[in-house]
Amino acid sequence: MDFIFSVLQEAFVPEVIIFAMLGVFLGVTVGAIPGLSGDMAIALLLPFVYKLNPVPALGMLIGIYKGSMFGGAISAISFGVPGTPAAVVTMEDGYPAKKNGYPKKAMLTALYSSVTGDFFSTLLLIFLALPLASVALQFGPVEFFALYVFALLMIALLVQGGIKKGLAAAGIGLFIGCIGMDPVIGTTRLIFGISRLRGGIPLIPLLVGVFAVSELMIQFLKEWYRSRLKKIKELSGLSKESGYDPSKDIMSFKVYLSTLKATLIGSVMGTFVGALPGAGSSLAAYVSYGAARQFSSHPEQFGKGILEGVAAPEAGNSATCGASMIPLLTFGIPGSATAALIGAALIMQGINPGPLVFQENTLIMFSFFVVIFYASVMNLGFGYALIPLYAKIAMVKSRFLFPSVFLFALIGTYASRNSVTDVWILLVAGLLGALLRKGRFPLGPLVLAFIIGPGAEKALRQALLIGGGEWSVLLKSPIAIGFYAISVVSIILLIRFQKKLA
Amino acid sequence: MRIMRRRLNFMMLFVVILLLAFVSVSSFAAEYPKEKAIRFFNPYGAGGGVDISSRILASAAQPLVDQRIDVICMPGAGGQEAINFVMNQPQDGYTFLVTDYGPLITTALTEKVGYDLSDWKPVFQITEVVPTFFVKADSPIKDVNDWIAKAKAEPNVFSVGHGRYLSVPHLPLIIFEKLTGIKNKHVPTTGGSEALAFVLGGHVDIGASVPSTIGATVKAGQTRALAVCSEERVPSLPDTPTMKELGYDVVLPAWYTIFAYKDVPEDRIEFIQNKFIEALNTESAQSLAGKLNVDLTPYGSEKCQGIYNATIENLKTLLSDLTKK
Numbered sequence: 139m140d141f142i143f144s145v146l147q148e149a150f151v152p153e154v155i156i157f158a159m160l161g162v163f164l165g166v167t168v169g170a171i172p173g174l175s176g177d178m179a180i181a182l183l184l185p186f187v188y189k190l191n192p193v194p195a196l197g198m199l200i201g202i203y204k205g206s207m208f209g210g211a212i213s214a215i216s217f218g219v220p221g222t223p224a225a226v227v228t229m230e231d232g233y234p235a236k237k238n239g240y241p242k243k244a245m246l247t248a249l250y251s252s253v254t255g256d257f258f259s260t261l262l263l264i265f266l267a268l269p270l271a272s273v274a275l276q277f278g279p280v281e282f283f284a285l286y287v288f289a290l291l292m293i294a295l296l297v298q299g300g301i302k303k304g305l306a307a308a309g310i311g312l313f314i315g316c317i318g319m320d321p322v323i324g325t326t327r328l329i330f331g332i333s334r335l336r337g338g339i340p341l342i343p344l345l346v347g348v349f350a351v352s353e354l355m356i357q358f359l360k361e362w363y364r365s366r367l368k369k370i371k372e373l374s375g376l377s378k379e380s381g382y383d384p385s386k387d388i389m390s391f392k393v394y395l396s397t398l399k400a401t402l403i404g405s406v407m408g409t410f411v412g413a414l415p416g417a418g419s420s421l422a423a424y425v426s427y428g429a430a431r432q433f434s435s436h437p438e439q440f441g442k443g444i445l446e447g448v449a450a451p452e453a454g455n456s457a458t459c460g461a462s463m464i465p466l467l468t469f470g471i472p473g474s475a476t477a478a479l480i481g482a483a484l485i486m487q488g489i490n491p492g493p494l495v496f497q498e499n500t501l502i503m504f505s506f507f508v509v510i511f512y513a514s515v516m517n518l519g520f521g522y523a524l525i526p527l528y529a530k531i532a533m534v535k536s537r538f539l540f541p542s543v544f545l546f547a548l549i550g551t552y553a554s555r556n557s558v559t560d561v562w563i564l565l566v567a568g569l570l571g572a573l574l575r576k577g578r579f580p581l582g583p584l585v586l587a588f589i590i591g592p593g594a595e596k597a598l599r600q601a602l603l604i605g606g607g608e609w610s611v612l613l614k615s616p617i618a619i620g621f622y623a624i625s626v627v628s629i630i631l632l633i634r635f636q637k638k639l640a
Numbered sequence: 641m642r643i644m645r646r647r648l649n650f651m652m653l654f655v656v657i658l659l660l661a662f663v664s665v666s667s668f669a670a671e672y673p674k675e676k677a678i679r680f681f682n683p684y685g686a687g688g689g690v691d692i693s694s695r696i697l698a699s700a701a702q703p704l705v706d707q708r709i710d711v712i713c714m715p716g717a718g719g720q721e722a723i724n725f726v727m728n729q730p731q732d733g734y735t736f737l738v739t740d741y742g743p744l745i746t747t748a749l750t751e752k753v754g755y756d757l758s759d760w761k762p763v764f765q766i767t768e769v770v771p772t773f774f775v776k777a778d779s780p781i782k783d784v785n786d787w788i789a790k791a792k793a794e795p796n797v798f799s800v801g802h803g804r805y806l807s808v809p810h811l812p813l814i815i816f817e818k819l820t821g822i823k824n825k826h827v828p829t830t831g832g833s834e835a836l837a838f839v840l841g842g843h844v845d846i847g848a849s850v851p852s853t854i855g856a857t858v859k860a861g862q863t864r865a866l867a868v869c870s871e872e873r874v875p876s877l878p879d880t881p882t883m884k885e886l887g888y889d890v891v892l893p894a895w896y897t898i899f900a901y902k903d904v905p906e907d908r909i910e911f912i913q914n915k916f917i918e919a920l921n922t923e924s925a926q927s928l929a930g931k932l933n934v935d936l937t938p939y940g941s942e943k944c945q946g947i948y949n950a951t952i953e954n955l956k957t958l959l960s961d962l963t964k965k
Contacts, residue, residue: 277841557717604825
């Protein structure tokens with residue numbers, strides 16, 4: 139009983155509450171700005187965090203993580219540019235939702251699903267960490283490859299009607315993912331003598347370039363073209379949609395319940411994928427989306443603005459907040475890049491994440507759990523308060539909005555790795571994105587293939603190395619067979635469903 | 641009265657000139673003003689071993705040097721961006737490189753880079769990171785000799801998860817196999833964490849990593865460390881024999897060392913060396929490092945130079961043998 143009091147005392151100190159609030163606010167803001175991500179904010183704050191006491195420090199970092207997982211949806215829905223990589227999938231239905239006249243419903247759905255997913259994985263973290271971690275450890279290269287194959291095949295699901303263009307975009311993404319070092323031998327490939335590309339193409343500049351800078355370039359060209367022809371017509375672009383009817387855009391508990399199935403699917407998939415070491419929030423969002431579509435009663439509406447398509451990936455990516463801490467706190471193996479940064483922060487505080495972390499730091503860890511819980515509540519509060527504010531930003535005319543986004547993207551890209559090369563990549567990616575937009579190619583598959591491709595290649599080659607070069611090693615695991623089976627079933631269903639449309 | 645006032649004026653003028661002279665002389669004397677920050681550039685990403693060790697160092701040293709110390713991560717181009725950046729900075733004694741031998745030496749020996757290895761002067765060492773072989777607690781491999789015996793009986797059966805290709809845990813494995821003639825399957829991973837995960841999950845038989853990654857699981861009894869590849873036993877793994885003890889000369893520890901590029905004045909290097917070694921010997925640095933299974937090795941410039949040269953020779957031999965294969 140005494141212990142519970144000390145924990146509560148530790149967790150509800152004003153210092154902790156303030157830093158947690160600061161973290162969530164920062165997270166939502168940074169998440170909403172394309173070019174800045176939660177990971178970046180955490181990495182930049184690491185030296186500062188060192189000077190704080192452990193519980194407020196961790197509270198702030200976890201607040202940033204949660205906030206940014208939701209924040210990315212704000213810009214994804216408002217103006218079609220994902221604020222964080224994890225929001226790429228949210229954009230698929232979120233942005234059409236906005237165009238169809240219910241942005242507020244979409245954003246509130248994103249918020250509520252985020253918080254639900256987050257809460258769900260936190261509960262699992264606290265009560266089932268050890269068994270879940272043991273299951274996660276069952277994933278070796280063979281199983282990972284099967285998971286990635288499943289994810290890559292689902293790219294076909296994401297593409298509505300333009301399978302050829304979608305797969306082409308995915309192919310480009312895979313190709314870009316191959317630039318850099320071979321995962322096994324370490325030789326450089328596809329860098330064309332540019333030694334700055336030895337480490338490969340970084341994700342954030344590519345993402346922001348392809349989505350935001352490309353749009354900026356197109357809008358700029360349109361403006362320039364118009365001014366050239368001396369046309370004075372006002373550009374409405376992505377600003378206030380005419381015919382917006384607020385009465386059709388009301389969020390209610392009923393709406394939340396209608397998307398609850400998708401939210402729960404996202405929470406479960408997100409927790410599961412988040413607990414896999416190295417999987418990450420984008421993959422979690424993607425897998426959640428695919429799974430929700432499988433089990434939905436209206437799969438044909440995915441990609442057209444259906445709220446389930448917003449709820450699932452948002453629940454999925456937020457579920458990684460709690461889940462990625464599972465392998466970190468049980469074995470010291472981070473479940474995602476963000477968890478790795480939080481692990482570094484723990485280490486800097488003298489807390490060694492791993493099997494003995496609870497024995498060695500009982501009070502701090504339990505207080506941390508309490509803080510994780512109420513940070514979710516804060517996320518809900520801040521999200522609710524900040525949505526109208528940040529969403530109004532989408533009402534700004536695109537010729538002011540996009541240059542601002544571009545500026546943030548430039549700053550954020552440079553701040554992340556102190557590299558000018560990254561900025562060049564941002565610009566080239568923008569060009570690529572602009573070309574693809576003009577050709578009506580979908581951009582989502584490109585980025586997703588870019589994220590998943592390298593992981594898939596590494597897993598395949600590791601599996602083959604372990605199996606001594608025998609391809610049969612890929613089928614030696616029941617988990618892997620399970621994923622392949624689901625993939626095959628999905629493809630069959632997809633083909634039949636396409637036939638139905640024809 | 642007027643004379644008094646004039647005298648007073650002169651006095652004041654004199655005092656003011658004296659003060660000005662004093663101030664300007666002292667700022668001339670301070671060749672290394674403390675307003676500028678000392679910067680350590682790290683070719684690895686945030687949160688990694690080098691980053692964390694540097695930050696422990698920076699916070700312990702900050703009160704001693706009384707100026708800002710920044711640790712800046714520049715992981716671009718496989719670490720070459722950080723190296724190139726430090727090379728192109730004015731060599732004023734404020735900008736240093738903090739790294740292990742991978743980006744600095746291994747890359748220079750395997751690819752074309754814009755510097756000579758002799759251009760870099762080690763200033764001091766923070767810690768030694770010792771490659772360690774480990775297995776799951778219930779593994780049938782009892783110890784190193786058992787590993788050798790079993791591998792000789794059936795070659796290419798055991799899989800060993802090590803970090804990246806030619807990384808700090810990988811090279812000792814190569815040396816070990818050369819010495820004993822055994823063959824294992826090498827499985828590259830993204831780093832120690834992944835190797836640990838694969839070992840715990842039973843996907844690979846043996847792992848190669850460093851004490852700070854596996855220390856906690858060893859203490860908890862989930863993994864067993866078979867051997868460490870250093871001259872002497874590692875304090876955080878006191879029950880683990882060295883390869884040398886067991887009769888195999890596999891000694892290739894990685895060091896995290898601060899380097900200055902050529903042209904940084906000798907006296908500045910000495911000043912930095914002394915202050916930072918003092919910082920590493922403080923109570924706070926030692927206890928923090930202890931908690932994290934990091935063993936601090938505050939070696940000075942001369943000792944580091946010897947270690948640096950030895951590592952270069954070692955790697956040259958090793959890598960040329962590899963390419964001959």
